Amino acid sequence: MSSNPSKEPETAATEQLERFGLSTYAARTFVALASLGTGTARDVSQVSEVPRTRVYDAVDELHEWGLVDVQQSSPKEFWVISTETACRRFERDFQHRADTLRTALGELEPAEQQAEQRGVWTVNGRAAVTDRTLEFFTTAEEEIVYMTIENLLTEDLIDALSEADERGVSIKLAGVSSDVQEQIQEEIPGATMFESLWVWSDTSAGRLMMIDGRKTLVSALVNGEGASVSDPRSETAIWGEGETNSLVVVLKAIFTWQLDSAEWD
Amino acid sequence: MSSNPSKEPETAATEQLERFGLSTYAARTFVALASLGTGTARDVSQVSEVPRTRVYDAVDELHEWGLVDVQQSSPKEFWVISTETACRRFERDFQHRADTLRTALGELEPAEQQAEQRGVWTVNGRAAVTDRTLEFFTTAEEEIVYMTIENLLTEDLIDALSEADERGVSIKLAGVSSDVQEQIQEEIPGATMFESLWVWSDTSAGRLMMIDGRKTLVSALVNGEGASVSDPRSETAIWGEGETNSLVVVLKAIFTWQLDSAEWD
DNA sequence: TGAGAAGTCACCCGATTAATCACAAAAAGG
């Protein structure tokens, strides 16, 4: 939603630092010091857009994080740790947070949740849809039927399919061109290809999937099929779970028909 | 400064989620849904402390993150992804941010920075001091002299010393008890131990270090040497760099005297 | 048709923070 590669590195760095929890002044000060290496409040104020009198607060904040050291002289001088050390520090800090979160969440989960028989859920955004797809792949026990346009068949999806294949899950794939098929066959030896009866790529459909005949997902590219493929927000999906779930019933009918009438590879 | 292990998991999880950029309502909603699995606005409002009318906003926010799916019915029902998937998602997202930051910072660094001859820098906090120590260890080329109280000789420091040892850096260690010495000798075969003339552990000193005779650091435990050792904020250090740096000059004199008069192991 | 629940919207208020200013202490320079 934000990080633009064509931006000046100062802006990009500042933005990321802010998202890590630094104030804008602190972020800008850090970036300024990162290029200066060492400097006084005035130096920092000049290269960054931070008011001189606020540099001191910003440095205090950075000092709290252990990112900047202060020389008690007049004028005070400020020193930054190497950018690489800073990045590693953030990574370490974050990993710690993630671990804390994981254990905390693991200690919850008392309420038992049974699969919903009724209801159709919506998912927005390329990343979220892919995530859901991956999650469903990993829960598959017997069969995965998956139709997709080729752009959406990314490496991580293939990996998950390959993993399922090794787990003994039967995999049926459609929608990919014949040259890609060969390549897939190598990575997922157990996969079966089938031709879609529809001219799949001409519709605005994205993926269509069924897991164990009881969990289905279908997605569409909301802005048509053109340049929007690169737009991560352009995909919307709905999914449902349970033998009697309406979406599941409908899609199961379609898929069964497809699989029966399609030519097999 | 915050994460307390003895806290209820709900609070801990909420706190972490907030630090990842979620609003408090969104965080609490997520935690509620994580234990419910699925639920309506009222359900969420009851188990969490979120006003019912605001659950919708919170869910919107979570939906943006791809953490929650929404069923368009009345009442609306909300579904969360598995906690494990959520954690992985955060980790992936964060790694991406860290990479962005790293490249952005890497594209800066135009101003050349030479080692400061003058000035003494201050560092506060256990983690920051350790970080600085590690950084200095890695830049060592010839010699590391390091006195420390035993509590502060953590595994990562030993690793860094061991790495320096393999790089051919001469290592001189003091302050550790004789039984720990043996264990250290195994991990860092090239290390030389020497006895401190002071009763090191009775002072409030923490570490004392010299790198290549031109970079020094000394730390103190600010609240005495008792229970404060466990308090990460209780350590303060100063350091200096350069042949003529005053701190370096002083410490070099001390160390040389120490090394000359001490008994060798 | 009416009661209650569900969903949406708008508003208030307090906290945070960016931004500016005023002022005292300290260097610098004649």
Added chain:
DNA sequence: CCTTTTTGTGATTAATCGGGTGACTTCTCA
């Protein structure tokens, strides 16, 4: 030694954001 500039600290203001509450419409079900 005094003046001027620079430096550091603190107070103040303005604006934004987010938590909290309630009004109001819509929907569901008896």
